[in-house]
Amino acid sequence: MSTLSGLLRLGSGAKRKRVASVRLVRALGLSLGFLYALPQVHQIAVLGGARGLTAIVVFVLFTLLYFGLGLYRDAWQRARPVLRWTLYGAFVVLCAAAPFVFGPGMDGTPVYAGVISALLLSGRPAIAAVCLAAAGAAAVAIRDGADTDTVLIFAGTTFGLGVLLLNYRHSRELVGQLRAARAEVAVLAAAEERLRIARDLHDLLGHSLSLIVLKSELAGRLADRDPAAAVREIRDVNAVARESLRDVRETVTGYRKRTLAEELDSARGVLTAAGVEPVLRTSGTPLPEPADALFAWAVRECVTNVVRHARATRCEITVSATRLEVADDGRASAPVVAGNGLDGLRERAAELGGTVETSVRRPGGFVVRVGL
Template identity: 50%
Template sequence: MFGKLAELRRRRRKRVQEIREHRRPGPPNAFTLLPWLLLGLGSFSNLIKGEAANPWIGGLGLLAFNSIYISVTFRAFDKEKRQSRTTLCLLGVLIVITYALAIGYAGNWLLFFPLLALAVGTTLRNRQLALVLLVIGGSAGFISGHEGKNPWDPWTLGYGTFISGAVTAAILTLSETVMELRSTRQELARTAVEKERLRFSRDLHDLLGHTLSVIVVKSEAARRIAPRDMDAALGQIADIETVGRQALTEIREAVTGYRDASLADELDRARSALTAAGIEPVVRQSGPPLEPQSAALLGWVVREAVTNAVRHSKASRCEITVDGTHCERVRLVIKDNGRGVGSTSPGSGLKGLTERLAAAGGSLDAGPGQRSGFRLVAELPVETAQDPCTTAELEPRE
């Protein structure tokens, strides 16, 4: 029971954390901008007391201003609607109404300028915002100075108009930026998970495909020679045990992300696997030592190609050539004299190897040989431990 309660608490904390992550910083919605409409209570009081000329016109103007202000601010919290032509037209109508009411009635009606600046701040951005706010703030100060008697009123109203729009725009811009950063962080997290899954699936395919193929080949060899030579069969079985233990180690390394195929080790394993399958291995390697990352990538290529040769080729000879004598690229060629069939299924390891090599600036070409068999060519740009342009070619090793 205590375990279930702990699990429920954990889920609740996780849900609360998700809500916090997705919550919009700053003003959550347009409702936070509605209380500012109380600035229009002075003009409404003028209408009620009959202090305003043409009260019906003033009342219609007040109703129109409030309605359009609410519509613009609500549309401003949706990016697509905010940038639409309809919203800009509504904002233009709101500007016209504000100027008409301010010029026609003055006094408390001038406080519609800060409200207009709020609507502008929620809708416009960048240079358009600055230009419009300067015009509105200057107009508010000019009309106030022309109508009022206190010399500080123009400066106060003009500054208040400008700063109300600027602060609103700054808060909403910061809010949108934070939301975009959160979205980008979540996307990066998803991408990282997808990359890790792809890495693990590739490693698992390459590891298990090769290991199981070797185990099957050696098991068949042990079954064939057991009636004639029990000691040789036991040797094959011992090899199977060694391969199985090595596979367990490699799978653990793949899970933790530290698995790299060594080219030298893979060439030795290729000889063993090909020999057990009745295929004569011929391995040639020339050039200076390779940088570990390049050697690891070529090791994966050797593992996949040899696995395909054992499974599909029906060949009697397989040649593996590593040529690193060029100044900028290393070239790996693997070809056999079999029936010219490789791993061609959509989910084969060759597709994964092609993507790996392409990410490192290399290439992979696989297909039937010119005369017979199957041929695979992999190339990589490399940085060698020594300068390959000044180092003598190493003796080929077979």
């Protein structure tokens, strides 16, 4: 639990650092933009009287809203709709009305309306707000008697800054989505690796432990009447146990590859040791590696089930280029509920576009067919 808490604290600490870094970059950008508003303070101051004082109050309020909305955009998005749109609306109204109420000293405010709109809004509303801010800047320039070029410069600057910030935000969102996707891929990869290990261990250990049990029982029966044979069986148990340990290590590290030919040889020995007559039929050219690996796993799983559950006397394994069939004459006479082994085999086959079919033979027995 302490380890988990530590990991959570590390994750939250990294997130806080990332948020602080983003906020610092945003503060620098907002501060650079605000430099162009500072000359307006002198022009406001010359107004004098109540009108000048009101203009200063409006400018202070404009500054607070500009930095507050720009720096704490995430908090603004989480706020209640009434508060959110009240703050944004107040800023836009200030920017739109100030040039017409207080004169040329506040001519630059429509540009800031476009900037904040680009930072806060998304999609079509953001584009519409930026366009309206550009139109407002053009209207202020026309009121001041500017020529056409100046009007276009005012409108173009406002629109350009807005679009630039929209593109910046879009790129940041894409980076965030990419990070989230990479994290999700890592989680899925870890889950897939755990599933692979669990599936491989089931197939490996089920087969190996069944063989160990068989040979151990046989050694126990031979101990009194044929000690030398019992010793040979114990040696086989030792060899199988060592091979199982090696297979488990290779499975965990992902390096284990067992060929169909090896599994067929192993199946012959396991079935014989269990008192089941093995009948192997192979045809066709050597299989591609994915198909060979699938059929190898299928042989291992099916033979393990025959030895553990079927109580059969005969097992037939037929292999062709696109099909594997394992049939026994055991006790199965009704539909069999698939276990983890067959489910894992179906998953392996599905990854290659193949199928796994099972059926019951009459009067008794079970058949597994793997097709590609």
